[in-house]
Protein backbone atom coordinates (compact mmCIF):
# COMPACT_ATOMS: atom_id res chain seq x y z
CA UNK A 1 0.00 0.00 0.00
CA UNK A 2 1.21 3.52 -0.77
CA UNK A 3 2.08 5.62 2.26
CA UNK A 4 -0.37 8.55 2.45
CA UNK A 5 0.73 12.18 2.63
CA UNK A 6 0.28 15.65 1.14
CA UNK A 7 1.14 16.51 -2.45
CA UNK A 8 4.76 17.70 -2.86
CA UNK A 9 5.42 21.43 -3.33
CA UNK A 10 8.19 23.10 -5.31
CA UNK A 11 9.70 24.74 -2.17
CA UNK A 12 10.78 21.38 -0.72
CA UNK A 13 8.24 21.54 2.12
CA UNK A 14 9.52 24.65 3.91
CA UNK A 15 6.31 26.62 3.23
CA UNK A 16 4.02 23.95 4.71
CA UNK A 17 6.13 23.74 7.90
CA UNK A 18 6.18 27.55 8.26
CA UNK A 19 2.43 27.82 7.58
CA UNK A 20 1.73 25.27 10.34
CA UNK A 21 3.82 27.29 12.81
CA UNK A 22 6.69 24.79 13.09
CA UNK A 23 7.61 21.18 12.46
CA UNK A 24 5.81 19.82 15.53
CA UNK A 25 2.42 21.38 14.76
CA UNK A 26 2.89 20.28 11.16
CA UNK A 27 3.51 16.69 12.35
CA UNK A 28 0.45 16.76 14.60
CA UNK A 29 -1.64 17.95 11.69
CA UNK A 30 -0.22 15.40 9.24
CA UNK A 31 -0.72 12.47 11.59
CA UNK A 32 -4.25 13.58 12.52
CA UNK A 33 -5.13 13.73 8.81
CA UNK A 34 -3.23 10.79 7.30
CA UNK A 35 -2.73 8.33 10.17
CA UNK A 36 0.31 6.98 12.05
CA UNK A 37 2.60 6.64 9.00
CA UNK A 38 2.94 9.68 6.75
CA UNK A 39 5.07 10.53 3.73
CA UNK A 40 5.99 14.22 3.61
CA UNK A 41 8.59 16.68 2.35
CA UNK A 42 11.11 17.28 5.12
CA UNK A 43 13.16 20.40 4.37
CA UNK A 44 16.71 19.20 3.79
CA UNK A 45 15.78 15.58 3.04
CA UNK A 46 13.39 15.65 0.09
CA UNK A 47 10.88 12.97 1.12
CA UNK A 48 10.73 11.35 4.55
CA UNK A 49 8.42 8.94 6.31
CA UNK A 50 7.20 10.00 9.74
CA UNK A 51 5.99 7.43 12.28
CA UNK A 52 3.95 8.51 15.31
CA UNK A 53 2.82 5.10 16.52
CA UNK A 54 4.98 3.47 19.22
CA UNK A 55 4.19 -0.08 18.10
CA UNK A 56 5.12 0.60 14.48
CA UNK A 57 8.30 2.34 15.67
CA UNK A 58 9.55 -1.03 16.93
CA UNK A 59 10.19 -2.09 13.32
CA UNK A 60 12.74 0.74 13.02
CA UNK A 61 14.38 0.35 16.42
CA UNK A 62 17.45 -1.50 15.14
CA UNK A 63 18.38 0.90 12.37
CA UNK A 64 21.94 2.04 12.99
CA UNK A 65 22.29 4.83 10.45
CA UNK A 66 21.44 8.52 10.39
CA UNK A 67 20.81 10.40 7.13
CA UNK A 68 23.98 12.42 6.50
CA UNK A 69 22.46 15.50 4.79
CA UNK A 70 20.24 16.28 7.79
CA UNK A 71 23.23 16.42 10.16
CA UNK A 72 25.69 18.07 7.77
CA UNK A 73 25.34 21.43 9.56
CA UNK A 74 27.37 20.00 12.45
CA UNK A 75 30.23 18.69 10.28
CA UNK A 76 32.44 21.82 10.52
CA UNK A 77 32.72 21.25 14.27
CA UNK A 78 34.51 17.91 13.95
CA UNK A 79 38.09 16.97 13.03
CA UNK A 80 37.57 13.24 12.39
CA UNK A 81 34.20 13.35 10.65
CA UNK A 82 30.72 14.06 11.97
CA UNK A 83 30.25 11.71 14.94
CA UNK A 84 26.47 11.98 14.64
CA UNK A 85 26.58 10.03 11.38
CA UNK A 86 29.58 7.74 11.80
CA UNK A 87 29.14 4.26 10.30
CA UNK A 88 27.73 1.51 12.53
CA UNK A 89 30.99 -0.49 12.80
CA UNK A 90 32.80 2.57 14.19
CA UNK A 91 29.84 3.76 16.21
CA UNK A 92 29.22 0.54 18.20
CA UNK A 93 32.53 0.45 20.14
CA UNK A 94 32.47 4.24 20.60
CA UNK A 95 28.96 4.02 22.06
CA UNK A 96 30.00 1.19 24.39
CA UNK A 97 32.86 3.29 25.69
CA UNK A 98 30.67 6.35 26.24
CA UNK A 99 28.06 4.29 28.06
CA UNK A 100 30.72 2.78 30.32
CA UNK A 101 31.32 6.29 31.72
CA UNK A 102 28.08 8.20 31.22
CA UNK A 103 25.68 5.47 32.29
CA UNK A 104 27.76 4.12 35.15
CA UNK A 105 26.55 4.66 38.68
CA UNK A 106 30.06 4.73 40.17
CA UNK A 107 30.96 7.53 37.81
CA UNK A 108 27.76 9.49 38.68
CA UNK A 109 28.45 9.04 42.34
CA UNK A 110 32.04 10.14 42.01
CA UNK A 111 31.09 13.42 40.32
CA UNK A 112 28.04 14.08 42.48
CA UNK A 113 29.70 16.37 45.03
CA UNK A 114 31.17 18.59 42.29
CA UNK A 115 27.83 18.77 40.47
CA UNK A 116 26.17 19.71 43.78
CA UNK A 117 28.69 22.54 44.27
CA UNK A 118 27.88 23.90 40.83
CA UNK A 119 24.11 23.99 41.35
CA UNK A 120 24.53 25.40 44.87
CA UNK A 121 26.61 28.26 43.43
CA UNK A 122 23.77 29.08 41.05
CA UNK A 123 21.22 28.90 43.89
CA UNK A 124 23.38 31.33 45.91
CA UNK A 125 23.36 33.79 43.01
CA UNK A 126 19.60 33.47 42.60
CA UNK A 127 19.11 33.97 46.35
CA UNK A 128 20.55 37.46 45.95
CA UNK A 129 17.84 38.29 43.42
CA UNK A 130 15.02 36.64 45.38
CA UNK A 131 11.90 38.80 45.54
CA UNK A 132 13.62 41.61 43.61
CA UNK A 133 13.92 40.70 39.93
CA UNK A 134 12.95 37.58 37.99
CA UNK A 135 15.56 35.02 36.97
CA UNK A 136 15.99 33.77 33.40
CA UNK A 137 15.77 30.03 33.73
CA UNK A 138 16.92 28.96 30.30
CA UNK A 139 19.96 31.20 30.20
CA UNK A 140 21.20 30.29 33.67
CA UNK A 141 20.29 26.61 33.60
CA UNK A 142 21.86 25.88 30.21
CA UNK A 143 25.03 27.64 31.45
CA UNK A 144 24.90 25.41 34.55
CA UNK A 145 24.57 22.23 32.52
CA UNK A 146 27.52 23.27 30.37
CA UNK A 147 29.64 23.60 33.51
CA UNK A 148 28.34 20.25 34.71
CA UNK A 149 29.23 18.38 31.52
CA UNK A 150 32.65 20.07 31.51
CA UNK A 151 33.30 18.85 35.04
CA UNK A 152 32.10 15.41 34.07
CA UNK A 153 34.00 15.07 30.81
CA UNK A 154 37.24 16.72 31.81
CA UNK A 155 37.58 15.78 35.46
CA UNK A 156 37.42 17.81 38.62
CA UNK A 157 40.95 19.13 38.67
CA UNK A 158 41.05 20.72 35.23
CA UNK A 159 43.19 23.81 35.63
CA UNK A 160 40.95 26.28 33.93
CA UNK A 161 37.46 24.87 33.24
CA UNK A 162 36.09 28.38 32.70
CA UNK A 163 38.39 28.79 29.70
CA UNK A 164 36.85 25.69 28.12
CA UNK A 165 33.33 26.84 28.97
CA UNK A 166 34.01 30.26 27.43
CA UNK A 167 35.56 28.74 24.29
CA UNK A 168 32.62 26.38 23.83
CA UNK A 169 30.11 29.20 24.32
CA UNK A 170 31.94 31.20 21.66
CA UNK A 171 31.82 28.21 19.27
CA UNK A 172 28.07 27.86 19.79
CA UNK A 173 27.35 31.57 19.47
CA UNK A 174 29.25 31.81 16.22
CA UNK A 175 28.38 28.47 14.57
CA UNK A 176 24.76 28.16 15.66
CA UNK A 177 24.29 31.93 15.28
CA UNK A 178 25.22 31.58 11.63
CA UNK A 179 22.99 28.51 11.27
CA UNK A 180 19.91 30.21 12.70
CA UNK A 181 20.82 33.52 11.11
CA UNK A 182 20.85 35.31 14.45
CA UNK A 183 21.32 38.98 13.51
CA UNK A 184 24.80 40.39 14.11
CA UNK A 185 26.40 43.73 13.36
CA UNK A 186 29.43 41.98 11.92
CA UNK A 187 29.76 40.78 8.35
CA UNK A 188 29.81 37.11 7.36
CA UNK A 189 33.59 37.07 6.98
CA UNK A 190 34.18 38.46 10.45
CA UNK A 191 31.74 35.94 11.96
CA UNK A 192 33.43 33.04 10.17
CA UNK A 193 36.83 34.21 11.41
CA UNK A 194 35.57 34.39 14.99
CA UNK A 195 33.93 30.96 14.66
CA UNK A 196 37.23 29.44 13.49
CA UNK A 197 39.18 31.13 16.28
CA UNK A 198 36.73 29.92 18.92
CA UNK A 199 36.91 26.38 17.61
CA UNK A 200 40.72 26.39 17.56
CA UNK A 201 40.83 27.73 21.11
CA UNK A 202 38.39 25.06 22.35
CA UNK A 203 40.38 22.28 20.66
CA UNK A 204 43.61 23.59 22.18
CA UNK A 205 42.09 23.74 25.68
CA UNK A 206 40.65 20.21 25.48
CA UNK A 207 43.89 19.05 23.87
CA UNK A 208 45.82 20.11 26.97
CA UNK A 209 43.63 17.92 29.18
CA UNK A 210 44.07 15.00 26.78
CA UNK A 211 47.84 15.50 26.81
CA UNK A 212 47.91 15.49 30.62
CA UNK A 213 46.08 12.16 30.64
CA UNK A 214 48.32 10.69 27.95
CA UNK A 215 51.53 11.55 29.72
CA UNK A 216 50.25 9.72 32.77
CA UNK A 217 49.70 12.61 35.14
CA UNK A 218 45.93 11.99 35.06
CA UNK A 219 44.57 8.48 34.55
CA UNK A 220 41.07 8.37 35.94
CA UNK A 221 38.79 6.36 33.64
CA UNK A 222 35.74 7.75 35.51
CA UNK A 223 36.16 10.96 33.47
CA UNK A 224 35.14 10.78 29.85
CA UNK A 225 38.55 11.90 28.59
CA UNK A 226 40.33 9.49 30.92
CA UNK A 227 38.26 6.58 29.61
CA UNK A 228 38.89 7.55 26.00
CA UNK A 229 42.64 7.88 26.57
CA UNK A 230 42.75 4.55 28.37
CA UNK A 231 40.89 2.90 25.45
CA UNK A 232 43.62 4.14 23.09
CA UNK A 233 41.45 6.61 21.13
CA UNK A 234 43.45 9.12 19.08
CA UNK A 235 43.55 12.73 20.35
CA UNK A 236 41.49 14.23 17.51
CA UNK A 237 38.72 11.68 18.09
CA UNK A 238 38.81 12.46 21.81
CA UNK A 239 38.49 16.18 21.11
CA UNK A 240 35.55 15.44 18.81
CA UNK A 241 33.91 13.25 21.45
CA UNK A 242 34.16 16.01 24.05
CA UNK A 243 32.64 18.37 21.49
CA UNK A 244 29.69 16.07 20.77
CA UNK A 245 29.14 15.43 24.50
CA UNK A 246 29.06 19.17 25.21
CA UNK A 247 26.77 19.83 22.27
CA UNK A 248 24.40 17.02 23.20
CA UNK A 249 24.41 17.63 26.94
CA UNK A 250 24.21 21.26 27.73
CA UNK A 251 21.16 22.78 26.10
CA UNK A 252 19.11 19.61 26.50
CA UNK A 253 19.55 19.20 30.26
CA UNK A 254 19.21 22.93 30.88
CA UNK A 255 15.92 23.20 29.01
CA UNK A 256 14.57 20.00 30.61
CA UNK A 257 14.97 21.61 34.05
CA UNK A 258 13.66 24.98 32.80
CA UNK A 259 10.48 23.46 31.34
CA UNK A 260 9.92 21.44 34.52
CA UNK A 261 10.11 24.56 36.70
CA UNK A 262 7.83 26.37 34.27
CA UNK A 263 5.21 23.59 34.39
CA UNK A 264 5.42 23.36 38.18
CA UNK A 265 4.87 27.13 38.31
CA UNK A 266 1.58 26.55 36.53
CA UNK A 267 0.60 23.57 38.67
CA UNK A 268 0.95 24.70 42.30
CA UNK A 269 -0.49 21.49 43.75
CA UNK A 270 2.18 19.41 42.06
CA UNK A 271 4.81 21.95 43.19
CA UNK A 272 3.58 21.68 46.79
CA UNK A 273 3.79 17.91 46.60
CA UNK A 274 7.38 18.05 45.32
CA UNK A 275 8.30 20.44 48.16
CA UNK A 276 6.69 18.14 50.72
CA UNK A 277 8.63 15.17 49.35
CA UNK A 278 11.90 17.11 49.46
CA UNK A 279 11.30 18.14 53.07
CA UNK A 280 10.51 14.56 54.03
CA UNK A 281 13.50 12.98 52.27
CA UNK A 282 16.13 15.67 52.86
CA UNK A 283 15.05 16.96 56.25
CA UNK A 284 17.12 20.07 56.95
CA UNK A 285 19.74 19.27 54.30
CA UNK A 286 19.83 21.69 51.37
CA UNK A 287 20.95 19.11 48.79
CA UNK A 288 20.42 15.40 48.25
CA UNK A 289 23.09 12.74 48.47
CA UNK A 290 23.29 10.49 45.42
CA UNK A 291 21.37 7.72 47.23
CA UNK A 292 18.50 10.12 48.05
CA UNK A 293 17.57 10.51 44.38
CA UNK A 294 15.95 7.07 44.34
CA UNK A 295 13.61 8.18 47.12
CA UNK A 296 12.47 11.33 45.28
CA UNK A 297 9.83 9.39 43.38
CA UNK A 298 7.35 12.22 42.84
CA UNK A 299 10.06 14.56 41.58
CA UNK A 300 11.04 11.80 39.15
CA UNK A 301 7.53 11.49 37.66
CA UNK A 302 7.20 15.29 37.44
CA UNK A 303 10.45 15.46 35.46
CA UNK A 304 9.32 12.64 33.15
CA UNK A 305 5.92 14.23 32.52
CA UNK A 306 7.63 17.56 31.77
CA UNK A 307 9.90 15.87 29.22
CA UNK A 308 6.83 14.27 27.65
CA UNK A 309 5.10 17.62 27.20
CA UNK A 310 8.26 19.54 26.31
CA UNK A 311 10.87 17.06 25.02
CA UNK A 312 14.18 18.94 24.86
CA UNK A 313 15.14 17.09 21.66
CA UNK A 314 11.81 16.95 19.80
CA UNK A 315 12.91 14.95 16.72
CA UNK A 316 15.26 12.31 15.41
CA UNK A 317 15.99 10.67 12.08
CA UNK A 318 17.32 7.45 10.55
CA UNK A 319 18.03 6.06 7.13
CA UNK A 320 16.77 2.53 6.41
CA UNK A 321 19.51 0.11 5.40
CA UNK A 322 17.09 -2.58 4.22
CA UNK A 323 13.45 -2.83 3.14
CA UNK A 324 11.09 -2.56 6.11
CA UNK A 325 7.49 -3.54 6.74
CA UNK A 326 5.53 -1.05 8.83
CA UNK A 327 2.04 -2.43 9.40
CA UNK A 328 0.32 -2.19 6.00
CA UNK A 329 3.20 -0.34 4.41
CA UNK A 330 6.58 -1.24 2.97
CA UNK A 331 9.44 1.23 2.87
CA UNK A 332 12.52 0.58 0.77
CA UNK A 333 16.16 0.70 1.87
CA UNK A 334 17.59 4.23 1.67
CA UNK A 335 14.41 5.94 2.99
CA UNK A 336 14.71 8.80 5.48
CA UNK A 337 12.69 7.91 8.57
CA UNK A 338 11.63 10.92 10.61
CA UNK A 339 11.03 10.42 14.33
CA UNK A 340 8.53 12.96 15.66
CA UNK A 341 9.34 12.26 19.35
CA UNK A 342 7.11 15.11 20.47
CA UNK A 343 4.11 13.98 18.40
CA UNK A 344 4.62 10.41 19.72
CA UNK A 345 4.30 11.87 23.24
CA UNK A 346 1.03 13.51 22.20
CA UNK A 347 -0.50 10.41 20.59
CA UNK A 348 -4.00 10.33 22.16
CA UNK A 349 -4.21 6.52 21.78
CA UNK A 350 -1.60 6.20 24.53
CA UNK A 351 -1.82 9.56 26.30
CA UNK A 352 -5.45 10.46 27.06
CA UNK A 353 -5.95 14.22 27.18
CA UNK A 354 -2.35 14.61 25.95
CA UNK A 355 -1.97 18.35 26.65
CA UNK A 356 -2.73 17.89 30.35
CA UNK A 357 0.17 17.92 32.85
CA UNK A 358 -0.36 14.74 34.84
CA UNK A 359 2.73 13.25 36.53
CA UNK A 360 0.71 10.23 37.68
CA UNK A 361 0.98 8.91 34.12
CA UNK A 362 4.44 7.71 35.13
CA UNK A 363 3.58 5.53 38.11
CA UNK A 364 4.86 1.99 37.42
CA UNK A 365 1.29 0.73 37.06
CA UNK A 366 0.49 3.27 34.33
CA UNK A 367 3.83 2.82 32.55
CA UNK A 368 3.20 -0.93 32.30
CA UNK A 369 0.01 -0.27 30.31
CA UNK A 370 1.79 1.57 27.50
CA UNK A 371 3.94 0.30 24.62
CA UNK A 372 7.68 0.65 25.32
CA UNK A 373 8.25 3.35 22.71
CA UNK A 374 5.30 5.59 23.68
CA UNK A 375 7.79 7.69 25.68
CA UNK A 376 11.09 8.44 23.94
CA UNK A 377 12.65 11.72 25.09
CA UNK A 378 16.10 10.15 24.66
CA UNK A 379 15.37 8.55 21.29
CA UNK A 380 15.52 4.86 20.54
CA UNK A 381 17.75 2.02 19.43
CA UNK A 382 21.50 1.99 18.85
CA UNK A 383 21.69 5.75 18.27
CA UNK A 384 19.69 6.72 21.34
CA UNK A 385 21.16 9.15 23.86
CA UNK A 386 24.21 7.76 25.68
CA UNK A 387 23.81 10.48 28.30
CA UNK A 388 20.22 9.57 29.33
CA UNK A 389 21.09 8.18 32.77
CA UNK A 390 23.47 11.04 33.55
CA UNK A 391 20.91 13.59 32.36
CA UNK A 392 18.27 12.19 34.73
CA UNK A 393 20.72 12.34 37.66
CA UNK A 394 21.78 15.90 36.84
CA UNK A 395 18.22 17.14 36.28
CA UNK A 396 16.93 15.55 39.50
CA UNK A 397 19.83 16.99 41.49
CA UNK A 398 19.33 20.50 40.11
CA UNK A 399 15.57 20.40 40.66
CA UNK A 400 15.98 19.03 44.18
CA UNK A 401 18.39 21.78 45.24
CA UNK A 402 16.38 24.58 43.64
CA UNK A 403 12.95 23.40 44.78
CA UNK A 404 14.14 22.71 48.32
CA UNK A 405 15.35 26.26 48.60
CA UNK A 406 12.96 28.36 46.48
CA UNK A 407 9.38 28.83 45.44
CA UNK A 408 9.07 29.62 41.73
CA UNK A 409 6.26 31.77 40.40
CA UNK A 410 5.41 32.83 36.85
CA UNK A 411 5.96 36.48 36.00
CA UNK A 412 2.54 38.01 35.19
CA UNK A 413 2.26 38.94 31.51
CA UNK A 414 5.42 37.06 30.47
CA UNK A 415 4.47 34.75 27.59
CA UNK A 416 6.36 31.48 27.37
CA UNK A 417 6.32 30.24 23.78
CA UNK A 418 8.09 27.04 22.68
CA UNK A 419 10.25 27.39 19.57
CA UNK A 420 12.00 24.56 17.79
CA UNK A 421 15.70 25.20 17.44
CA UNK A 422 18.60 22.85 18.06
CA UNK A 423 16.49 21.97 21.13
CA UNK A 424 12.97 22.88 22.23
CA UNK A 425 13.63 26.41 23.39
CA UNK A 426 11.39 29.13 24.83
CA UNK A 427 11.31 32.13 22.50
CA UNK A 428 11.86 34.83 25.11
CA UNK A 429 13.39 32.63 27.83
CA UNK A 430 11.34 31.52 30.86
CA UNK A 431 11.37 34.24 33.46
CA UNK A 432 10.20 33.36 36.95
CA UNK A 433 10.25 34.99 40.35
CA UNK A 434 12.12 33.09 43.06
CA UNK A 435 11.49 33.48 46.76
CA UNK A 436 12.96 31.54 49.67
CA UNK A 437 10.81 28.72 51.00
CA UNK A 438 9.99 28.94 54.67
CA UNK A 439 12.46 27.03 56.79
CA UNK A 440 14.97 26.41 53.98
CA UNK A 441 18.42 27.22 55.31
CA UNK A 442 19.96 27.51 51.87
CA UNK A 443 23.19 25.94 53.08
CA UNK A 444 24.53 22.69 51.80
CA UNK A 445 25.60 20.18 54.42
CA UNK A 446 28.46 18.37 52.80
CA UNK A 447 29.03 14.63 52.86
CA UNK A 448 31.87 13.53 55.10
Ligand code: HEM
Nearest residue numbers: 245248249252253256312313316378379380384385387391
Ligand atom coordinates in the same frame (compact mmCIF):
# COMPACT_ATOMS: atom_id res chain seq x y z
C1 HEM B 1 17.54 15.91 29.38
C2 HEM B 1 18.67 15.83 28.72
C3 HEM B 1 18.86 15.14 27.40
C4 HEM B 1 17.95 14.82 26.44
C5 HEM B 1 16.44 15.05 26.45
C6 HEM B 1 18.67 14.18 25.36
C7 HEM B 1 18.08 13.70 24.20
C8 HEM B 1 18.77 13.14 23.15
C9 HEM B 1 18.17 12.72 21.91
C10 HEM B 1 16.68 12.81 21.58
C11 HEM B 1 19.15 12.22 21.13
C12 HEM B 1 18.99 11.62 19.73
C13 HEM B 1 18.56 10.18 19.90
C14 HEM B 1 18.13 9.46 18.65
O1 HEM B 1 18.47 9.88 17.53
O2 HEM B 1 17.44 8.43 18.80
C15 HEM B 1 20.40 12.34 21.86
C16 HEM B 1 21.63 11.96 21.40
C17 HEM B 1 22.79 12.04 22.13
N1 HEM B 1 22.93 12.50 23.43
FE1 HEM B 1 21.46 13.21 24.60
N2 HEM B 1 20.00 14.12 25.68
C18 HEM B 1 20.16 14.69 26.93
C19 HEM B 1 21.34 14.81 27.64
C20 HEM B 1 22.54 14.28 27.26
C21 HEM B 1 23.72 14.28 28.08
C22 HEM B 1 23.84 14.79 29.52
C23 HEM B 1 24.70 13.72 27.35
C24 HEM B 1 26.10 13.50 27.85
C25 HEM B 1 27.15 13.54 27.18
C26 HEM B 1 24.13 13.35 26.04
C27 HEM B 1 24.81 12.75 25.00
C28 HEM B 1 24.25 12.39 23.79
C29 HEM B 1 25.01 11.84 22.68
C30 HEM B 1 26.51 11.55 22.67
C31 HEM B 1 24.10 11.63 21.64
C32 HEM B 1 24.40 11.06 20.25
C33 HEM B 1 23.98 9.60 20.23
C34 HEM B 1 24.62 8.80 19.11
O3 HEM B 1 24.68 9.27 17.99
O4 HEM B 1 25.05 7.67 19.40
N3 HEM B 1 22.82 13.72 26.04
N4 HEM B 1 20.13 12.90 23.11
